Amino acid sequence: MTFQEERPIFLQLAEQLEDGILSGAYPEGSQVPSITEYSVTYKINPATALKGINLLVDTGLLYKKRGLGMFVAEGAKEKLKAGRREKFLADYIEKLVREAKNLGLGASELSEMIKRGFEDVD
Amino acid sequence: MSIEIKNITKCFGDVCALDDVTLSFGGEKIYGLLGNNGAGKSTLLGILTDLLHPTGGTVTVDGEAVSNNDTALGKVFLVAEQNLFPEDMSVKKAFGAAQIFSAAFDRAYAEKLAAKFGLNTKKKIKSLSTGYASIFRLIIGLSVNTPYLLLDEPVLGLDAQHRDMFYRLLLEKYAEKPCTIVISTHLIAEAAELIEHAVIIRDGRIIRDCPSSELTASAYSVSGPAGLVDSYLEGKHILTSNTLGGLKTACVQGQSDALPAGLEFSGVKLQDYFISLMEEEDRK
C-alpha cells in the first residue's frame, strides 16, 4: 500500500483493513497486524495506526484480545458489505453520474456501459 | 514527567537565536521540532542539555532545573549534529564509554545495530564519513534508553536505505521502550508521519505548537477557475496562492465550509502547510 496525497493516513489504513476483511485476506477470527507492525512497516506514528484501528473497533469490525492483539470480529464481512452498500450510492454512483453528465452520456448509454462492464470484468 | 521550557532566550552578542520560547515535551510522544536552517532548533536542543547557557529563562526536566544537575541531565540524551566524542576514539571504545556512563546502555543492541548498518566498530570516529558519523551517534542514542531522546537532524548524510532503516528502528524502539522523542529537522515531509505533535520554529520564535493532526486539519487547499476561486476566497485567511493559466490554487487557513460547484477541495500535507506558513511569515 502506498499512501495517496492528502487523505489522512489513519483513514487510508482503516480502509485498507476493511478491504482486507472484505476480500478475505483477513478472515473472521484471524489476527490483524499489531500497531507496532503497522507503525514500523509504513513508518507512521503508532498513535496514527491506533487511530485507524480504533475506527474499526468502534464499528465492531475488530476486537481486542488482552495481551494478544486485534482480531477480526465474527460477522465483520457481512457488516462491512452492508455498510459499503449504503455508501455505494454516494461514493460511486453520484460520481459516476456526474462524470457521465460531464461527458454528455445519457442514462440509457450509461446502463449499456455498465452492462458491458459486468461482462468484461471478472 | 516532562521537559518544561519557560521563556528561554539565547543571544550570541547582538544576534538572538531564541526569543522567549516556551514549550513542553513529555507524555512519551514523538515531537517534531520543525524549522528551516538557522531557525534556532540546534540552539534550543543545546540549551536543554546544558551545552549552551541561556541568556534568560529556565529549563526543567521532571521538575528539576537542568543546570549542574546530573540527575536531570542524565535523563536526556542528545544525538547532536556535531561530534562530542574524542576523535581518536574507536566506535568500540565509545560503546565501552557509554557503558561506563549509562547503566541503561544496551551494548548488545548497539553492536547489533552497528552490524545492521554496516558500521565497522574498530574504526576511529574521526575516520568515519559524515553519514556513518551520524549513524554512530544514532546507534548510541537508540541504545541508551533515556526517558528523553533528542535527535538533531538525525538523517543528515544518510543514504536513502539507511534513512529508511533508521526510521523503522526508531519506531521499533519507541514501540518496545516508549520514551519522549524530539526530532529536530528541516526535512518536513520525512518527519510528517512519524510525529504526533508539531512545533514550528522560525527565527527563534515558536509559531505553531500543537498536535500534528490539528495542524493539517487547520488548513485546506482549494483550486478551480481563477474567478470562482477569488470570489470564494473573499474574507478568508489565505496562506499562499498560485495561478497557472486560468487555474488558481490557494492554501487557506481554517475549515472549508460550503463547497461551491466548480471548486476542488483537498487536505494539505504537513510540508505544504509548513511552506505556506513560511511564505506567509516572509510577507509579514
Add this chain to the structure above:
Amino acid sequence: MKMNLKPAYRYQFMSLLKGTAVFYLIMIVIVTAFLAVTINFGGSSSMTFGGYAFAAAVYLFVAGIVYIRSDLRLCLQFGVSRRTAFLSEILSFLSISAILAVAGELVTALVRVAASGNPNIFVLDFYQIVYLGAEKVLPSFGHQAMSFLTNVAMFFCACTVGAFFSLMFWRLNKFWTIVVAISIPFAINGLPYLLIKLGVDFSRFFAWIASSPFCFILTCLVIAAAAVVIDWLLLRRANIKAAKN
C-alpha cells in the same frame, strides 16, 4: 543526590592512566637501558640518573591541556554536568599525580636495588638537587617520602596549569588569542626584568622556596588552587561545541 561523580571519574581516570602507563613504560625502558649500560660499561666513572620529575611534570602539563576539553565534551554528551565533570577531572589529576609520584620513587628504589654494590650510580632528581644539596647519595626512605610529596604537588600543579592554558585559549576569540600568544614571551622575559628594575627581589623568594620542601609544596598548591578556580570560571558558562576537525 544530584551529583553522579563515579562514572565520570572512572572514565577520566582510566583514560589518563592509559596515557600515563605509556609514559611510565618509556621511563622504565630508559632507566633500564641506562642501568645496563652503566653497570656493564661504566667502569669507575660515576653516573647520575635524574630528570624523571621534570619529564613527568611536562607530560602532565600536556595531559592537562589535552584531556580537559575532550573529557568535558564527552561527559556532557552522556548527561554529566560541567560541575561534576570538572570535579572528577581535578580528582583524576590528583590521583594520577599521586600515582606518578609513587612510581617515580619506585624508579629510585629500582636504581638502588640494581646498583647495590656499585658505588658509582646515583639518583639526582628534583628533590635531591634542591633539598639534599645534590649530594651524591642514594636517598633514605624518609627522603623518598618527602620527595613523593613535593612531586605530587608539582605534578598536580602542572595538570591544572595545563588545563588553564587549554581553557583560556578556548574561551578567547581569535583577536585575544593572538594578543595573549604574542605577549607570553614578552611577559616571561620582560616582566621579571621590569619587576627587578622596580626593586622586587626574586632571589629572596627563590631562597625561601629552597629553604624547605614545604615551601615549595605550598607554592605549588597555591598556584594549583588559583588555576582550579580560574579553570572553573572559564568553563562554567562556556558554549560547548565540537572539536574542530
